Amino acid sequence: MSNIDYSDKIPNNVNLSNDRTLQRALEHWQPRFLDWWREMGPNDFASVDVYLRTAVGVDAQGWAHYGTVKMPDYRWGIFLADPIANRTIGFGDSFGQPVWQQVPGEFRSQFRRLIVTQGDTEPASVEQQHRLGHTCPSLYDLRNLFQINVEEGRHLWAMVYILHAYFGRDGREEAEELLARHSGDVDKPRILGTFNEPIEDWLSFFCFCYFTDRDGKFQLKSLAESSFDPLARTCRFMLTEEAHHMFVGETGLGRIVRRTLEVMKEIGSDDPEAIRRRGAVDLPLLQRYLNYWFSSSLDLFGSEVSSNAATTFASGIKGRPDETTQYQDHVCADSTFESDVPDGRGGVTKDTSPMRNAMNEVLRDAYIKDCEIGLKRWNMQIKRSGHNFELKLPSNRFRRAIGAWANIPTDLEGRPIGREEYERRMPGWLPSASDRGYVNSLMQRVVEPGKMAAWIAPPDRGINNLPVDYEYVRVN
Numbered sequence: 001m002s003n004i005d006y007s008d009k010i011p012n013n014v015n016l017s018n019d020r021t022l023q024r025a026l027e028h029w030q031p032r033f034l035d036w037w038r039e040m041g042p043n044d045f046a047s048v049d050v051y052l053r054t055a056v057g058v059d060a061q062g063w064a065h066y067g068t069v070k071m072p073d074y075r076w077g078i079f080l081a082d083p084i085a086n087r088t089i090g091f092g093d094s095f096g097q098p099v100w101q102q103v104p105g106e107f108r109s110q111f112r113r114l115i116v117t118q119g120d121t122e123p124a125s126v127e128q129q130h131r132l133g134h135t136c137p138s139l140y141d142l143r144n145l146f147q148i149n150v151e152e153g154r155h156l157w158a159m160v161y162i163l164h165a166y167f168g169r170d171g172r173e174e175a176e177e178l179l180a181r182h183s184g185d186v187d188k189p190r191i192l193g194t195f196n197e198p199i200e201d202w203l204s205f206f207c208f209c210y211f212t213d214r215d216g217k218f219q220l221k222s223l224a225e226s227s228f229d230p231l232a233r234t235c236r237f238m239l240t241e242e243a244h245h246m247f248v249g250e251t252g253l254g255r256i257v258r259r260t261l262e263v264m265k266e267i268g269s270d271d272p273e274a275i276r277r278r279g280a281v282d283l284p285l286l287q288r289y290l291n292y293w294f295s296s297s298l299d300l301f302g303s304e305v306s307s308n309a310a311t312t313f314a315s316g317i318k319g320r321p322d323e324t325t326q327y328q329d330h331v332c333a334d335s336t337f338e339s340d341v342p343d344g345r346g347g348v349t350k351d352t353s354p355m356r357n358a359m360n361e362v363l364r365d366a367y368i369k370d371c372e373i374g375l376k377r378w379n380m381q382i383k384r385s386g387h388n389f390e391l392k393l394p395s396n397r398f399r400r401a402i403g404a405w406a407n408i409p410t411d412l413e414g415r416p417i418g419r420e421e422y423e424r425r426m427p428g429w430l431p432s433a434s435d436r437g438y439v440n441s442l443m444q445r446v447v448e449p450g451k452m453a454a455w456i457a458p459p460d461r462g463i464n465n466l467p468v469d470y471e472y473v474r475v476n
């Protein structure tokens, strides 16, 4: 079961050839996907050889094969993690009952919306990163960008398979729409805000991988708990690929910090201007990028209190990450959740809601904890170099556009402040036009094997045990 059939037009481990109607429908969608890839993907690099990994199985060991591929020839396919025998529903009102192999009619539209929203983020990110290849800081990084791009393309396939296989005509129409919306498009934007933000430089790219792909990890982890077993299995396998995206974000930002510390040591100063004269990223600048992408990504979890979250949990549609191992009460019928909300008079008050209604917030809290891990690591680096600068995540109330704190001006610590003070202090909190201008000036393409741009340190090791100076992309 684990092995994937690569002789099919669409590689898969779901016995696609046994369902001719579905196979034909997906084969009909395939050329549209390729058109989209050519138009919206990293099309300027269509003819270059890239050292990529491709899934060849879904078991924990040896699921990936590495080799040189031209991106349009990447074998995008449909891979589900192996089924867990006798799996039962892990949470909500139907706790303990057998999982579903089909979507129950009454939950159809909720499932469809969740799958479409998840599916929409995958091609969106490819569109956002469309031009980054031209300014890569090294061949190693260029390869990682392309690896992420092809895998986000595969994640789109993962969601499109579920739509086609289980949602009939509605599903097929949604699959078309996934190729029709575009990131940042005025008429047909992507569904979620963050996925319409441009990613024009590699500092933003690494922040996106660190913060926004991590939102993806948490969404996939909660869908991996779903009672609808095919969706759970799809998401479980997607998580295997997703881990690399967060690795790219975390190590990318860590390498920027390392390079900055080297420069600070060389010049014996932490003066941002002096650091910039040496072409590195000063830490306050990095902090402003973190503030921007973290606060934007927090909104992806939705409102703190949500009747929709309560329904999806109660009906077994979407659980919590690691539901079985992380929580004792899987039903949450009587428990409550306390959160801080604005009191309407410029202060903060406590609000208690039923636990089920607070599931978005539970998920967001788990996400924030996970985001802290990288910061701890980077702060250790900074401390070891003898500096007392500390990178911090802003409060989850800062710059929110969704939920209880939407449009409530606060400082980075989450203290409510006046609108005027908020506007005045904003240039110190988020990347200013001159910050962005400076970062853009650093974006010069480096494509000599093993060489790195001046603003980023080399990685500790290469891909798949190859040396760092391996020619991961043959750009010439």
Ligand SMILES: [Fe+2]
Pocket: 122, 151, 152, 155, 216, 242
């Ligand atoms: Fe993805």
Ligand SMILES: [Fe+2]
Pocket: 152, 213, 216, 242, 245
């Ligand atoms: Fe991703």
